[in-house]
Amino acid sequence: xxxxxxxxxxxxxxxxxxxxxxxxxxxxxxxxxxxxxxxxxxxxxxxxxxxxxxxxxxxxxxxxxxxxxxxxxxxxxxxxxxxxxxxxxxxxxxxxxxxxxxxxxxxxxxxxxxxxxxxxxxxxxxxxxxxxxxxxxxxxxxxxxxxxxxxxxxxxxxxxxxxxxxxxxxxxxxxxxxx
Numbered sequence: 001x002x003x004x005x006x007x008x009x010x011x012x013x014x015x016x017x018x019x020x021x022x023x024x025x026x027x028x029x030x031x032x033x034x035x036x037x038x039x040x041x042x043x044x045x046x047x048x049x050x051x052x053x054x055x056x057x058x059x060x061x062x063x064x065x066x067x068x069x070x071x072x073x074x075x076x077x078x079x080x081x082x083x084x085x086x087x088x089x090x091x092x093x094x095x096x097x098x099x100x101x102x103x104x105x106x107x108x109x110x111x112x113x114x115x116x117x118x119x120x121x122x123x124x125x126x127x128x129x130x131x132x133x134x135x136x137x138x139x140x141x142x143x144x145x146x147x148x149x150x151x152x153x154x155x156x157x158x159x160x161x162x163x164x165x166x167x168x169x170x171x172x173x174x175x176x177x178x179x
Contacts, residue, residue, distance in 0.1 A: 010034075010035055010036055010037035011035060011036055011037065011058040011059055011124075011128050012037055012039045012055065012056070012057040012058045012059070013030060013036055013037065013038045013039065013057055013058070013059045013060070013061065013124070014038075014039065014040040014041065014042060014048065014051050014052065014055060014057045014059075014060045014061070015027055015030075015038060015040075015041045015042075015061050016041070016042040016043075016044075016045065016047075016048040016051075016060060016061065016062045016063055016066070016071065016074070017043075017061075017063040017066070017090075018043055018044055018063065018065075018066040018067060019063075020043075022063070022113070023041045023043075026038075026061060026090070026120070027041065029117050029120070029121065030061075030120075030121065030124065033121055035125070035128075036121075036124065039055050039057060040054075040055045040057065043066075044066045044067050044068045044069065045066050045068060045069035045070065045071060045073060045074030045077075046068050046069055046074075048060065048062065048071075048074050048078065049074060049077050049078060049081070052078050052081070052082050052085060053081070056082070056085070057085055058084075058085065058086065058128065059085070059086045059087075059088060059124060059127060059128060060075075060078060060085060060086070060087045060088070061088050061090045061124070062074060062075055062087050062088065062089050062090065062107070063089075063090060063091060064089060064091040064093055064098065064102070065091070065092075065093070071089060071091070071102075072098075072101050072102055072105045072107075073105070075087045075089070075102060075105040075106050075107050076105040076106060078106070079105065079106030080106075086108050086109075086127045086128070087105075087106060087107045087108065087109075088107065088108065088109040088110075088111060088123060088124060088127050088133070089102045089107045089109065089110045089111065090111050090112075090113060090120065091110070091111075091112065091113060092112065092113045092114070093112075094112055099134070103132075108127050108132050109123055109126065109127045109131075109132055109133040109134070110133070110134055111123045111133060
């Protein structure tokens with residue numbers, strides 16, 4: 001866990017979504033939690049990249065479907081410029097290929113918008129603690145949060161999650177081994 005998101009300081013977050021109602025709701029929920037500090041919002045992916053340049057967040061909550069540039073492309077841009085900033089995709093799309101695209105672009109988690117707010121909070125904490133939260137009960141075969149840092153990841157009960165993490169680690173230059 002990095003110092004920047006200790007309980008006293010709070011992890012610096014940016015919320016990126018083209019819907020004002022979603023941004024306001026996410027901000028309200030996360031701002032009420034210890035350890036989180038929402039420092040900015042963006043209405044599209046171009047604003048998200050600019051916001052990262054200005055605010056240097058620890059975590060970006062990124063929508064996927066937005067005008068101008070999609071969230072996957074924005075994630076790739078953010079990770080290329082700010083390797084220490086984590087991106088957690090928060091989307092309505094329960095789509096295995098989109099999840100793979102997100103982790104290949106550098107996202108370290110993927111949460112569905114129909115999740116309970118507690119799950120979104122837990123996913124944010126998991127990302128900051130070095131885990132990779134994936135959709136619970138998803139048709140892609142993923143579930144829960146998986147560690148990003150170990151050299152061996154996997155679980156016989158969740159082969160799709162193991163495959164996703166191995167592919168993501170390989171794409172990000174890691175050496176995860178699928179068990």
